[in-house]
Amino acid sequence: MAALGREKMKQLEAQYKKILADYIVNQTEKNLYIAQNFTRQLIQKNISPEDVISIHKNAIAEIFPDRMNEAQPAYDFLIEVMVHYGMAHREHQSLLQKQAEYEMEMKIATSIQKALLKTHIPKLSTVDIGMLSVPARKMNGDYVHFFYHRDDYLSVAVTDVVGKGVPAALCMSMVKYGLETLEYAYKEPSYVLEVINRVIEKGVDDSMFVSMFYGCLDTQRNMFSYASAGHEPALHYNAKQDQFVALEAKGLLLGVLPNTKYTYQEVILEDNDIITMMTDGVTEFRGNDHLNSRQIITSVIRDNKYLSAQQLCQLLYREIEKIHGFDLSDDFTVVILKK
Amino acid sequence: MASKSSVEIITEWDIVAARQLGRNEAKALGFGTVDQARITTAISELARNIYLYANIGRIEIERVDTETEKKIVVTATDQGPGIHDIRKVMEEGYSTSGGVGAGLPGVKRLMDSLEVQSVIGEGTTIRAEKWLR
Structure with a gap:
């Protein structure tokens, strides 16, 4: 998201490109496992789906510069599509957080009730x-x-x-x-x-x-x-x-x-x-x-x-x-x- | 430098025109692909709200490009029924319920700021900004 500075984003892009390039060369399960761990990091940093596509697009552009002419519009199209998914995803995240808050309040209310109506x-x-x-x-x-x-x-x-x-x-x-x-x-x-x-x-x-x-x-x-x-x-x-x-x-x-x-x-x-x-x-x-x-x-x-x-x-x-x-x-x- | 342009929202195709205008302005200011997509999607949501719930309104896009400030300001104005409880429409989960103001929390997240002003029976003005960092 925009909240993440450009520098941070550049770092993530560099890491992603390395992981992707390794995978393209070796195609081992280990590469994929590393990718999974990286995904965890992306989620933790609140990187939205459209940003992930953008990171991928930029990585591909560097790894296969000559293929990018044809692929670029397709990636841009996917970014557009994913913006809406990202919105739904964020809403879901924030509803989950809200639910956790409610549960906490409920817990407090229950213990107050227990004390009141003992x-x-x-x-x-x-x-x-x-x-x-x-x-x-x-x-x-x-x-x-x-x-x-x-x-x-x-x-x-x-x-x-x-x-x-x-x-x-x-x-x-x-x-x-x-x-x-x-x-x-x-x-x-x-x-x-x-x-x-x-x-x-x-x-x-x-x-x-x-x-x-x-x-x-x-x-x-x-x-x-x-x-x-x-x-x-x-x-x-x-x-x-x-x-x-x-x-x-x-x-x-x-x-x-x-x-x-x-x-x-x-x-x-x-x-x-x-x-x-x-x-x-x-x-x-x-x-x-x-x-x-x-x-x-x-x-x-x-x-x-x-x-x-x-x-x-x-x-x-x-x-x-x-x-x-x-x-x-x-x-x-x-x-x-x-x- | 600041430049303003706007699109009347009357038919569904005007939503497309508003999107196009927003994308052009975002691109001209120097936003990347992802942010262009975000700004456009936000405009699309605002324009769709006008089309569905207020019938007639306007989307205005302002490009602010000065030494100290670079941003896109989107203002959606309508003479629709107005929003009864603004706090409520800014709550998560309301977007699924339909009605005026649907999807505003999503728009707020796509942009950097969102302000809502509304008078029942007179209409609603929503102002959203996205800053180029």
């Missing part, structure tokens, strides 16, 4: 808590938030942004800060959903929706109250009856309408009962529709109910990952509470 799993003497959240891509569109007050109350919000990747992650930071402003109101599931709904409805693009399951366990009364905004129902394992009950609660997704009301339900937890909350990454078996996800989840829990809550989460992940051929297409999040 869930701290509380340790309580009254209930065993397990949580696992694994993103399908770099950024996680699921988020779990815990609140607790001494050993008496434990609240958990399990959220899933409709969508994945960067937009989902950005939206999720908003949910997190919405939850953090709740302070002492975290014990009322329907109130929490109403507040977060307003936050999302006001602050986020119309195309963004969030589902949330919110539950609060009062360990004194053994009462689990819960509400849902378009989220997967949680599963309650009743140890005494050895049965699973789906904790269904109807409610619109968050962010759809400004004044949506949510109702809450209550269920009594007995000793050894297990509550499993999850996102649809756990229950949706795309391409494996013949499998009943509910059956798989309940049998994993029932067969391993003596494991700790955290071990149960991990086991469930391993089992479901296996079913998906170790390629989960959605963010996977599960929270387990064991009385």
Whole structure:
């Protein structure tokens, strides 16, 4: 390119001419190997295709001066043609560079997101808590938030942004800060959903929706109250009856309408009962529709109910990952509470 | 010494005339074959943009040949729809999208400098220079 000085260009031309002349005389593989190394140097110096043709033309003109009369127009023609190729080539180069920059930014954004949306799993003497959240891509569109007050109350919000990747992650930071402003109101599931709904409805693009399951366990009364905004129902394992009950609660997704009301339900937890909350990454078996996800989840829990809550989460992940051929297409999040 | 000449771009063949003019001027100033090809290709791109997206416009070629400065200045003017977001058309990858200003990053690389001025609904002026070193 023009940026390369005339002197430098003359040097390259001299080198090229030598390599070409050697090849014309000897025609060995070694000559060609040297040519390949020289090409590497040309690319590194950003020499465009049209310049390479020009270098070649000048070399030929010196090696075979008497042939040049006929060949000159053909070379000039090729230079013209290659100018356009050179343009495309440079554009490609600069897009590659841009891509590298984006990837770098993405990496930084991912680590910021991880730090921002890190869930701290509380340790309580009254209930065993397990949580696992694994993103399908770099950024996680699921988020779990815990609140607790001494050993008496434990609240958990399990959220899933409709969508994945960067937009989902950005939206999720908003949910997190919405939850953090709740302070002492975290014990009322329907109130929490109403507040977060307003936050999302006001602050986020119309195309963004969030589902949330919110539950609060009062360990004194053994009462689990819960509400849902378009989220997967949680599963309650009743140890005494050895049965699973789906904790269904109807409610619109968050962010759809400004004044949506949510109702809450209550269920009594007995000793050894297990509550499993999850996102649809756990229950949706795309391409494996013949499998009943509910059956798989309940049998994993029932067969391993003596494991700790955290071990149960991990086991469930391993089992479901296996079913998906170790390629989960959605963010996977599960929270387990064991009385 | 500075000399100016220009070509109206109305039909596709006017692109050829603009190329020819640019090549002659580049040659006269002393540009080598490769740079002649670059300048001509740049003019061709600018003229084609006018022909495709603005319908009517003009390519002006100025040859500046003084003690201190030797350069070709190409100015493309049209009364077309204008470019909405100049920064965007100067971004890589936009050239494939078509529309006014397509291929400008490529033109910029073929030349040494490129300036774009545009008013929506009034037209666009693009000025590109190539210096003889």
